[in-house]
Amino acid sequence: MNQQDGNSEDTGPSGERTVRELSPDEFLSERLIRLLELMANRQSEILRLASFMDDRETEVDNAARRAREQIQDRLGSSINDDGVDELVEVFESFNTPDPTSDLSNEEREEAFIKALIDMESKLPDGHMSTYLDSVIRALRTPPSSHFLRSSLLVSLVGELEMVVNQIARAAVERQPNTLKGGDRQLTWAEISQFESIDEIRDSFVDKIIDEIFRGSLSDWMDFFAKKFKLPRILRAETFEALEVVQRRHCIVHNAGLVSAAYLSKLEKFDVTKAIDDPLVVDTKYLQNAADTLFSIAFSLVWSIGTKLCASEDVKHDFFSHLADRTYHLLQDRRYDLLKQLGKDAPIDKLKDTTSLIFKVNVWLSYKYSNDFDVVREEVVKFDTSARSRDFQLAKAALLDDVEDAKMIADSMLRDGVLSRAHYVTWPLLSKVREFDRLEQSDGDLDGTAADAIVDTVGADTPVAEVPREDTENEHP
Template identity: 30%
Template structure:
């Protein structure tokens, strides 16, 4: 027997399969990145010193040059300034409403400066002029809180992770379809080609050049390219296309203009924003969490659609595609990220390879809608859902969605006893939350009734225990 391997038995990956495998690996990295960013956003309140009070900022700014006044005096100047400015603003508003526009300050600082100067003269022992106090006040009102700076940074990071994922999807298409590279509009000289050791190296460099040229543009242009080349537009991967475009415009403002709105933003944003030279975009925790949901659902849908376009003839690609859909949808559901569950399900309709995968996505979508108070809008769809040929798990899902607890409990006992549903799944499946509550209440009532009737010695002893001890398993 020869020691040489039989080359005829070696399964070689096609360019499509290899490209899809790399895309899947990059998607895993994308998911890890956005999940880490989300964790930071969720736990920002636990970080020490993340939000410094403005009074402390003012005190710190004054202390750099004022050593004569005590901290109590500086704090008193700040507190009285805040009160008097608020009072002055109310009086000015009343005058404006009455049509009295004489001697109206030209701006916020024009109103603050005389009040601050009066307080300094009245309370301060420092000989420094009013200019230093004005600077301290400007630093106070212009300084972002650390929390605001954190959320701005997290927005930039989330947008960057999505940008990398889009670039990888484009790279996957070009690697999978060599003709897409060969039809490149860019012309190369003989000297350009001669730099490479072989055509494969030249092709890879051409792909990277093409990806870079696309990704230099804005997010709308990325999806114009993907729509033209493989039929996937931003509306195919997200129901929040306008919001994603606006999020990237905010990212650009943060990176290139300190967050201050400019003409580029105003000309491209889908939002209606009034022109104001001092207007800065606001990035808070809720906004960052929303953007992460939009981008994670969109990134997932994009990868699934690329798999759907390129891997239709490959069985392993179909398994990965369906596995990705069910796993991500369920993980989002467990995290109670219902908007992302709904958006993902809406954007990947028709992409599931197996019938059960399509049903899982539909059920998860219904669960998310129910959890957001929209059960009545889908009740008829659930009631008319024909599960006669479906597995018992889907029959259970239908009854649980409609809160038909007695029917659901009966099916649940069968699934648990036949090990078609694990105890851990019974305890954690979001679909069964109401059923778990129903079973618990039912068992507690039964235990209470036993106690009331006297019961045996063992039962009477247990009636005084914690309620968890009298709640058995529904499989018993």
């Protein structure tokens, strides 16, 4: 499928490839799914960079290394590495005194001055001032990791803004009459600059949406609620969501310090910070922020797809893609995010197989994060007696009833209901596969064929094949 021209390739009855134009519903569905995929992939890269920084924080924020670089730039000669390390240690010892020391402040100052004098004798003539200035600057410079994480937060919020902006454009194109009733007027001079009605319309939409997105997160959500009669995205009204956006504004406009606007926008919450307090961004905060922002985008995509896709076939495929997205989130170990989606999304309104994929992946997020007791009772009560073997297999595997799960899986494999590719890649069946390997080993059976399949099937193998069913889903 070519998203740009809205075409799709089909195979004709004699095997030839034909190109057909996507229906408006199909085009909207594709755009929404691609936007969500884009946001997920970019968030993964941002979180990967944060993790990368965690692993190298000591190296990146090494004051002695930073001082050496400055000395090298200024002197261009060989550097006394031991001298730099010793000078940094002298300053750090003075700035963070040993609490068990009996020295008075005056004695500490005398020791500090003596240490600096001793250092001067160890350096080449005329170099002490450069070494001293470089070390002081290096110690006073905020850690680089702080700048990077703050920048990553700005990027996370920017990704949400980009995705929500594009969702708005896609929704308006699908339902243009939502912008009727405005008071915007064009002069003849403005109209004469365009070559077609389509260009006028596109310019009109651009200006309206640009104006909306100069506002707050609440303004963005109000646009969708009012223009498309969507239910409110409750996640966007939480402290976590609003605070992330306000923290971004403080980083960009107020040197990362609490501003009066920050306190004003969050006044309905119990905020204990004061003006000019630093707003620290660590990796855990970034992870939580990414989860909150993705939840908002996911809820909005869900709501728009539900409201504007008229075709039940397209709508079913749309929700199947959203369910499959939860599988990719499992692969990325975004368990807290999946828990959020499980609380926010009306999973029970989905039809059986799509609902199963969604529910099982949410339950798995609790299981993989050692929090399965929260949903254990829900899984135990999940009645599969009148359901297909897919549901029976999922329940048995979730409850670690591996023997029953293995028997069900074997029968499904024999009947062709469960593909071997799904069996060897579905995360839900990891313990079942391990039980299978042990059973084969104990029975001295040859597991070479199964191992070969495991080696050749990629991680992107679909979770399940979802039959076409009617869906009617509203998102809170």
